[in-house]
Amino acid sequence: MSAVAPSGRAPFDAAVTGIGMVTAAGVGTAATWEAVKEAAATAAREVPELAGMPVSFACTVPDFDAAAHVGRRKAWRLDRSNQLAVAAAAEAVADSGLDPSDWDGARVGVVLGCGLGGATSWEKQYDALRDGGPAAVSATLIPMLVPNMSSGYVAMEIGARGPNLVTATACASGTTAVGTARELLRSGVCDVVVTGGTESCVVPSISTGFSQMGALSGRREDITGASRPFDVDRDGFVLAEGAAVLVLERQADAEARKAGIRARVSGYGASADAYNATAPDPEGSGAELALRAALADADLAPRDIRHVNAHGTSTPLNDRMESRLIRRVLGDRPSVTSVKGVLGHSLGAAGAIEAAVTVLSVEHAYVPPTANLDSQDPEIGLDVVAKEGREAPAGPAVSNSFGFGGQNAVLVFTAA
Known part of the structure; x- marks a missing residue:
């Protein structure tokens, strides 16, 4: 760096x-x-x-x-x-x-x-x-x-x-x-x-x-x-x-103190859509500001990201917007998963839970699959991990979160 x-x-x-x-x-x-x-x-x-x-x-x-x-x-x-x-x-x-x-x-x-x-x-x-x-x-x-x-x-x-x-x-x-x-x-x-x-x-x-x-x-x-x-x-x-x-x-x-370091938080970015109270900007232009800011904060290029822990809410609008964002900024290279398929959407806690799972993914070099993904929406166009997990270097990784009011926040995690 x-x-x-x-x-x-x-x-x-x-x-x-x-x-x-x-x-x-x-x-x-x-x-x-x-x-x-x-x-x-x-x-x-x-x-x-x-x-x-x-x-x-x-x-x-x-x-x-x-x-x-x-x-x-x-x-x-x-x-x-x-x-x-x-x-x-x-x-x-x-x-x-x-x-x-x-x-x-x-x-x-x-x-x-x-x-x-x-x-x-x-x-x-x-x-x-x-x-x-x-x-x-x-x-x-x-x-x-x-x-x-x-x-x-x-x-x-x-x-x-x-x-x-x-x-x-x-x-x-x-x-x-x-x-x-x-x-x-x-x-x-x-x-x-x-x-x-x-x-x-x-x-x-x-x-x-x-x-x-x-x-x-x-x-x-x-x-x-x-x-x-x-x-x-x-x-x-x-x-x-x-x-x-x-x-x-x-x-x-x-x-x-010779602590066991599980992973590192290396970047953070936040932004607002300034678009709609409940619907995301369809193109994810506001979310893109947060993602690019997190990458810059971590001193990483888009090509460096290996994995995305997606916001992945299972709603038609969010998943479509997020896929466009990931493809536009990171391309189709990173593996993508959403833990909401298993855990549901815990609102204000969701980003923290997903941050913890991303830490574990980076630590164990393992990408967990997305539950219930039987037929991927052809509009998504991403390498979404399904059915079985994947043993592969999972870092550097990003964890995306989006919320009502056009709130966007992204974390970048790297291996210890």
Whole structure:
């Protein structure tokens, strides 16, 4: 790499030293990685709370015991999105080998992405207000629903007293958080940043809102085949919940303590479409700004990218736009996958989950397949990995995220 990247700044690598995940595949990074590698079907389930709604299935975290992960006395005070974040952060910090009792908490930051905040608590407490009046509403409603509490609770658990914030860029929130965390390291403000994203909004109002927009898959008779990114028969995404957290450190610091570096965050770019509130720019011109900025930040050329972890929502508009973007900037060389075929779309957490999977792909030189891709849409024109995973150098790799409001964010990962 050159001393100064085309972006005008010196290249900077943030070492990923820890990963934690809680997804529809299960609790823990290993469960998610194995499910994504197998890519047998969408991890969708009928959700009792969605009974009678236009779409009654979603990708929810199975067998999550909040009391076991955050403590029985704390669990009832935390929205489910916060519980998932705390559980993922605990795994990530343990995986990093760092000991919160030994670090300087003032030099440790927390940056998480979240699109909707405590939607589960909000809806539950609204029902309480409607049915039982003001006296039935919990005094903890506000701290349960405000989006920043996910990073706040994680900081309380690990004694992180540095910058603490939540990014809200819709379905790009988790990716924006990781990019922001890297900047805190680059600027020298922090020595360690715990970053990622969380979301839990599988509730009637949110599900119905997306359904009314025509965004959700309507495959009621085939819910395990409902999320099918890049497939000619895709008809919408499957709503999901989950969380993923990465521990980032400066490369030199991680090497000095002989940490296991799983991969490096080497580039980040962000942009806006300035086009439409919910639909992406059909040509992806706004997203192209983010992708090219991330490549410049990493001091890499388009031909250097070997793999793309796509936003790949399984919606007709997104998949078509993203394929045009990838072909135009990166060509048809990189392998492409979308984990939403297995895990569904967890909105503000999606970018963080996909960043974690991209780290694992780079680390293990393995590209997992896209689930339910039976017949690739001829308009896609990409090397989308399907049916079976591929053992091949997976880095450098990019992870794309796009969201309502024309939000675009892209990360570049390289091997340790």
